[in-house]
Amino acid sequence: MTKPIHTITSVCPYDCPDACGLIVTVSGDRIEKVQGLKTHSFTRGTLCQKMQHYERTVHHIGRIKMPLRRIGAKGSGQFEPITWEEALQEIAERFQHCIDTYGSESIMPYSYAGTMGILHKGAGDPLFAILGATRQDKGICSPAKRYGWNSLMGSTLGNRPQDMQDSDCVILWSLNAVATDVHVLHDVKVARQKGATLWVIDTHYTETAKLADEVIILRPGTDGAFALGVAHVLASEGFINREFIDQYVQGYEGFHETVVADYPPSKVARITGVSEERIVQFARAYGQAVAPFIRLGSGLSRYGNGANTVRCIVALPALVGAYLHRGGGLLSSTSGSQFVGGSRISWARFQTKETRLNPMIRLGPMLTEAENPPIKALYVYSSNPAITSPDQTVVRKGLAREDLFTVVHERFMTETAKYADIVLPATTSVEHNDIYNSYGHYTIGCGYQAIPPVGESRSNWNTICSIAKAMQIEDPVFDMSELEMIEDIVRHAPIPTEIQDRILAGELVDMELSETYKLKYGTPSGKIELYNPLEQEPYPAYREAHGDEAEFFLINGTDPRILDSSFCELQEDVPMMTVRMHPEDAERKGVLQSQFVRLYNVRGSLRIALVIDDTVPKGAIVSCGVWWQSQSHDTEHTMNVLTASRPTDYGWGSTFYDVKVNVGPCD
Incomplete structure (x- = not known):
């Protein structure tokens, strides 16, 4: 007898801040389709292109089905x-x-x-704990970002992303939302309909930058200097909220005297490659806004100065009192909430x-x-x-x-x-039971088994x-x-027993935040700590990135089709990796459109196809995605042959983006 078609509510299991609500359609032992859950308060019924056909991953011919x-x-x-x-x-x-x-x-x-x-x-x-095995820190993604937030904010909750709808100045900083946080664009859209300006700050022109009102492209690894330059302008032009600082901030005077005063726009322009006029323009837009909202991505924390960079940026809303206003503040991550841990x-x-x-x-x-x-x-x-x-x-x-x-x-x-x-053959998320929180919003729910394990x-x-x-x-x-x-x-x-019951019943539940949650600071002082006496460097500071003895910064960004190396199975086993380069740099290096070039540094080299692109910043080259070996033009390596295992300044984070390479033609 044929089993009836039915649906089940679930959650996307992948490493993305959105943790989408899903409606999974099941027919017998197969997943027929996956759709977005319209009642989810953050993802609101839409899916990224990666998850729109999750059934293709679940029932892919390449699945390992036996030991x-x-x-x-x-x-x-x-x-x-x-x-x-x-x-x-x-x-x-x-x-x-x-x-x-x-x-x-x-x-x-x-x-x-x-x-x-x-x-x-x-x-x-x-x-492995019971065995007494060597322990790993699980810190390959963004521990420097977490360290930077904790240094100033402790266990303070990050802003609800939906609060962005009431902002009059939205900044997506080091966040290619189209590829890695697409649902935040719902909130950006609402804010812009109300008159907000969207700024995108990044190291190259992304798909998200194309949606912005204003774009600032920084030299890689200099975000911290830019933030301090903005702080300098905020202070010198009277945008500092002294009432908020006096009540909620520790160490402003020392922060200004020790750090901010040393970063006038003229100096910051030389460091970042952004003109003095543009630095001042952004600072004024931020300072004049009633409720500026920064959504902070993780890429800027993957440089040797990553933790300090985050500290510098996290200081900005404290200077202007952004947390006083509905729609104002900063969201780095919600993973520290531990409503369910x-x-x-x-x-x-x-x-x-x-x-x-x-x-x-x-x-x-x-x-x-x-x-x-x-x-x-x-x-x-x-x-x-x-x-x-x-x-x-x-x-x-x-x-x-x-x-x-x-x-x-x-x-x-x-x-x-x-x-x-x-x-050993592993299940996908629809073949087992689990519970999911998010690091991009405050909705928690279970994803229960929908079909028997494949093979x-x-x-x-x-x-x-x-x-x-x-x-x-x-x-x-x-x-x-x-x-x-x-x-x-x-x-x-x-959390209350009633909320526990709802989660276990399969409901995707929004955790409640108090009306004043943005003014409750989980630090030893109970304030935002621009001065943190427990730190080796008590004040946020700009430090240069590691860099390499090579000519071009390598920016390996995100590709909307894949996530890390997941979903590569849905792409053909043909080379997908390319590298983009500014025309003037290409001419100077004697390389041509569609030619194979070799990227190399002290750690290794990679053969890859070149695309000439005038949107790429001079002095940098851009590639996108972490592809399988079968999708590389190089038979032996992929992009991480060029990256280093050296850590960030604090937190032992990865420095995937703190890479420089040389470029030359190859066969």
Whole structure:
């Protein structure tokens, strides 16, 4: 008998601030289509182009459907099918051998945001904490941004994005919303209909810049200097709100004397490449606005000065008292709200001893240089480090070690999976149960299983529990089902029981914020701390980025078709990567439209097709997207062969954008 077609409410699981509400249409064991949930207060029924045909990912012919064991060289992608029982037994035996021979820290998990569900994103932490494995910091995306916000604002909640509708001056700063936060454009549209001006500040002309009233293009890594120049103008032209500062801000006088006074527009123009007149124009627009709203992206935090850059920008709304007005303020992230958090499956809850910490950005050096003990077993899930990790040459050298036992839990045969000894088939979000919050708004909800797992796929949580049982670990947490874990997470959340019930019933629920939430500052002083005595540098400051001994800044932006290396399966296995360059720079380097060029620096080189584009800033070259190897013109590398594993100034964040390269012709 044919099963009836029905729909289920769900949430987009991908690493995007929007966490869209979904309506999933199910027919039997298949997803027929995915649509936006119109009643979602932020995403409002629309989907980005990546999720409009999620069913193509779910039922893609390339899905891994059974466990596999390597039979060829690492990286060759040669495997044979095995049973789950065989796979689990081998993993348990090899993990135990590593513990007995080298010590528990010879095992290391590596995961990130292949799914953003609270349960499945952190699924491995209980197991590896109990084992005493080497710990990873999960800080590859934007810890410097978080550090910069916390330095001034502590645990203060970021603005609701919908508040933007009442702003008269909207600034999208380092945010290509068309590709990475498309639903905020709903709120931008409403604000502009009411008369607001939209400013876009970035390092190159993005799809979002095309929508703006005003665009400012900065030299890469100089956003902090620009913010201090704006602060200088605000102070010198009388736009400072002294009443707000006196009541809600700590350290303004010292901040002005120590930092702001040293950044007049003439100096900032030399640093940023933006004219003095343009700096003053923006500062006046910001200062004259009643309720300016900054939506801050993450890209500017991925330079060597990233944390300080964020501190400088976060200072601006405090100077003008933007938080006093409906529609005014700044949104960096909402992830710090912890209305519903992941503490129930956190490493800290289950750890039996302190173990060494490996920053995610240092995966390559950890695999190739670590001693006492060396890493002998690697478990990868919800990540594709052979493509997405910095310093690709070193990462792949580590993955290619024959003495490294590697397990990869994946949906597709990624470049990372090709280096595995055991590949385990993973579910998509509609094949398991999870709960989702967001780092871009305050709506929380569950996404319940809509169809049976494809093939022999298992979820992150199911797989981790299976490994724990194969290793005879008896902690009762591994006897809990996904639904039991979700209820445990929700019931321990500091929210009313009525709200818990609604979330568990499958409703996407807006968390309530008080009328005065923008004036409640979660810092030791209870104020916005322009002066933070606990910091090595008490005041926000501009510092130069790392840079390289090379000629051009490489800006690797976002492509609306993919997200990190997800959704590449929906693109053809033909080269997608190109690099764009200003005509005058191309002429000077002797390279031509559609010619292959070689980008190179001290870490590696990449063969790529050139596009001549007069919108690209001089002295920079632009590429977009983190593509699979099959979609590169280079047979051996992708863009991260050029990036470095060096950290940001604070927070041990990644410096993916702090890259310079040389350019030359190639065959």
